[in-house]
Amino acid sequence: MSNRIRALALGLVSATAMAVPAFAVDLEITCRCVIGGVNSATAQWIEESVIPGFTAANPGINVTLNQFGGEDAQLTQQLALDFSTGAGPDISGFDGFLIPSFAEGGLLKSLDELIGEDYANWEGWDHISPGIRSILSYGGETYGVGLGTDVRMVFVRKDLFDKAGIDTATWNPTSWADLIDAAKKLKEAGVEAPLQLNAGVAMGEATTMQGYWMALLGTGEGVTNDDGKFIVGSQAILDTLNLYKTIYVDDGLGDQRAQLLADGRNRTFANFRDGKTAMLVEGDWFYRSVTAPGAEFEVKDRDNVMTWKKMPAQEPGKGIRGQDAVSISGGTGYVINPNTDSPKEAWQFLSFMMSQEQMTAFQGFSPGIRSRDDVAIPDNAFLTETSQALLPITTARPNNAHYNAVSQEIQRMTEAVVSGELSPEDAMAQYRSAVIAIVGEENTVSTL
Amino acid sequence: MTTDVSASPPKSKGKNFALLSNRTGAAFFVPAGLLVSVFVIIPFFWVIFVSFTNRTLLGKTALSPEFVGLANYLTLFDPASFFQRGQFGFSLILTTQFVLCSALLGQALIGLILAWLIQTVPPAVKRMVETFVIGAWILPEVVIGFAWFAFLDYDNGTLNMILTNLGLPKGDFLLQQPFWVIVIFNTWRGAAFSMMLFNSAFASIPPSYFQAADVAGASSFQKFRDIGLPLIKGHIVTDLILITMWTFNVFTPFLLTNGGLSYKTELVSIYNYRVAFQDFQFGKGAAVGVIMMLINLAFALIYLSIGKKKTPKT
Numbered sequence: 001m002s003n004r005i006r007a008l009a010l011g012l013v014s015a016t017a018m019a020v021p022a023f024a025v026d027l028e029i030t031c032r033c034v035i036g037g038v039n040s041a042t043a044q045w046i047e048e049s050v051i052p053g054f055t056a057a058n059p060g061i062n063v064t065l066n067q068f069g070g071e072d073a074q075l076t077q078q079l080a081l082d083f084s085t086g087a088g089p090d091i092s093g094f095d096g097f098l099i100p101s102f103a104e105g106g107l108l109k110s111l112d113e114l115i116g117e118d119y120a121n122w123e124g125w126d127h128i129s130p131g132i133r134s135i136l137s138y139g140g141e142t143y144g145v146g147l148g149t150d151v152r153m154v155f156v157r158k159d160l161f162d163k164a165g166i167d168t169a170t171w172n173p174t175s176w177a178d179l180i181d182a183a184k185k186l187k188e189a190g191v192e193a194p195l196q197l198n199a200g201v202a203m204g205e206a207t208t209m210q211g212y213w214m215a216l217l218g219t220g221e222g223v224t225n226d227d228g229k230f231i232v233g234s235q236a237i238l239d240t241l242n243l244y245k246t247i248y249v250d251d252g253l254g255d256q257r258a259q260l261l262a263d264g265r266n267r268t269f270a271n272f273r274d275g276k277t278a279m280l281v282e283g284d285w286f287y288r289s290v291t292a293p294g295a296e297f298e299v300k301d302r303d304n305v306m307t308w309k310k311m312p313a314q315e316p317g318k319g320i321r322g323q324d325a326v327s328i329s330g331g332t333g334y335v336i337n338p339n340t341d342s343p344k345e346a347w348q349f350l351s352f353m354m355s356q357e358q359m360t361a362f363q364g365f366s367p368g369i370r371s372r373d374d375v376a377i378p379d380n381a382f383l384t385e386t387s388q389a390l391l392p393i394t395t396a397r398p399n400n401a402h403y404n405a406v407s408q409e410i411q412r413m414t415e416a417v418v419s420g421e422l423s424p425e426d427a428m429a430q431y432r433s434a435v436i437a438i439v440g441e442e443n444t445v446s447t448l
Numbered sequence: 449m450t451t452d453v454s455a456s457p458p459k460s461k462g463k464n465f466a467l468l469s470n471r472t473g474a475a476f477f478v479p480a481g482l483l484v485s486v487f488v489i490i491p492f493f494w495v496i497f498v499s500f501t502n503r504t505l506l507g508k509t510a511l512s513p514e515f516v517g518l519a520n521y522l523t524l525f526d527p528a529s530f531f532q533r534g535q536f537g538f539s540l541i542l543t544t545q546f547v548l549c550s551a552l553l554g555q556a557l558i559g560l561i562l563a564w565l566i567q568t569v570p571p572a573v574k575r576m577v578e579t580f581v582i583g584a585w586i587l588p589e590v591v592i593g594f595a596w597f598a599f600l601d602y603d604n605g606t607l608n609m610i611l612t613n614l615g616l617p618k619g620d621f622l623l624q625q626p627f628w629v630i631v632i633f634n635t636w637r638g639a640a641f642s643m644m645l646f647n648s649a650f651a652s653i654p655p656s657y658f659q660a661a662d663v664a665g666a667s668s669f670q671k672f673r674d675i676g677l678p679l680i681k682g683h684i685v686t687d688l689i690l691i692t693m694w695t696f697n698v699f700t701p702f703l704l705t706n707g708g709l710s711y712k713t714e715l716v717s718i719y720n721y722r723v724a725f726q727d728f729q730f731g732k733g734a735a736v737g738v739i740m741m742l743i744n745l746a747f748a749l750i751y752l753s754i755g756k757k758k759t760p761k762t
Contacts, residue, residue: 105510401507421710433529
């Protein structure tokens, strides 16, 4: 090697060694959001508002958004494996119910441990209620910053109800039987799959939240009992599974294929958009994002063709806490990779993203119930109505490290029934042995 | 070589021909040895070790796994739930059916018939058939996974388009008959290997045997039964064992059905994947892996013993 080349090589090596720390810190952020696809508004917000704003104020930090287009469960799988091996994005979108299992598994560090003072002194905490903060907390520690919360309900197509001779203005279902009756009338009037209640493995947590929980809560029971033990055998589970059976197997009131295929959730959206489904149990996300003007599943003239109803209990007063109607809430937010090389910068970005300014900007992309009390809920009749009617009666999932695994078994149990493979009794037996294998028999209870 | 080097005592024959000293040889061996131990040997023992713990990726047992002895194995073979849908026994039986239908009946039989039929056709036809069949075999898994998915799709699938044009009703194959879909898929995918193996086996039979049979007026089936089959018996056994092992471990059906619907196509390899990487139960998943390895070992031993028996004779 000639001297000149040697000198050049040495110079290059030292230049890069000097340049990297002096120049830029690279941050990566991942969310299940794709511009023009799922959660398009979130991706646009980050790409068009948060990142430009942040890099303008912090020229030394580069931020890249990875748009993850797969399913929720696939992102969870990837994050779990990434976080356990020291890989993965610096910041990631995250569903609150996963916090306990990740925290217990050492796959997340609390913000206190990871950031310390900067985290504790953040101005945002004065504007985020303890209830919302708890969505991304476990064991008294905070693991991320929540973006907002949601509620669940039955979305209704007015135009299809009119066709079946039911006036949605006066129709207020008070029991499962009311839903089924309406669905039958709609079916007679030519609506293909009038009632859709999520089930199956492909939809992941959406099955458990929008489907199983919404039915189960109407029987007065939860997934766990008051002592935190998982209920693996009860009349309530059987009633819930029988409701599924009625809808999908016995009476053919719902689109069974949409619950079984990999892209099933999008099919349920498309069915609602195309007037094949008249009642869809979904979260307010369905209104805010999925059917919004310009979105893939936009419902044309939706103020006139679309409305919502509370999810009734099995029978009036039979719901959880003796309620007539039920709902369940979750919440998503963002967490920091426990193995990130630059925790300070990651927090800098995350706190900027969750600042009043940026969260207000987000309302412009997709209005919603936000975690900060200094971010106004936009003048939006739907959001005001639903939050006032449903937040008082809503429920939260158990903050339990085993919940995630049990939830997957719930999805498998519903799939077995909806596909007609198993009877509700057999499906419950399958669920029972699977849950016992996960949490141990002493943490389960059977009331049958 | 023993004739003219009688002068030097044959203390260690290998050393005489060694190009390098022991030390240099060892130095050359180290990199490969390190790679093999890091990526094969250590994980191998690690999996066996993990299978005796209750290690998971999420939850409490991720950070502080406990030694649970044979508990994972006992759960897998728990008679109360062994045959239940989604349990180990269920997928073991399913895999056995899958191997019987797709490997033994499908691949081997079709391979044999194809190999026999192309013995007599003109070389051009023979080459064309071979190209098509081998094409199915050498394409990357993901590509054919998507191709089959697109082929069988209910709404826009090629197959249903053909059926509709023929005036036949559409079929929802992936949902209604997932097991038969993966059986046919695996047959299509793997028949090439059997065909090639039998093809070369048939080609090794001296043509004079068949000419003699022709003179005696034997039909094609008689030639096949009385000359072809007996002479390639050894190849058939080899083929059966190899494709059984491959089919037992195959994972590609996952691309078509995700192991569903409702466990209907959850072969042991897919079961193993689900337990370890979807449910994140590493301990139990490792136990499944160890059992699969033992089953494979049994196949391999049978294969090797047959190979050994064959060699001294020939």
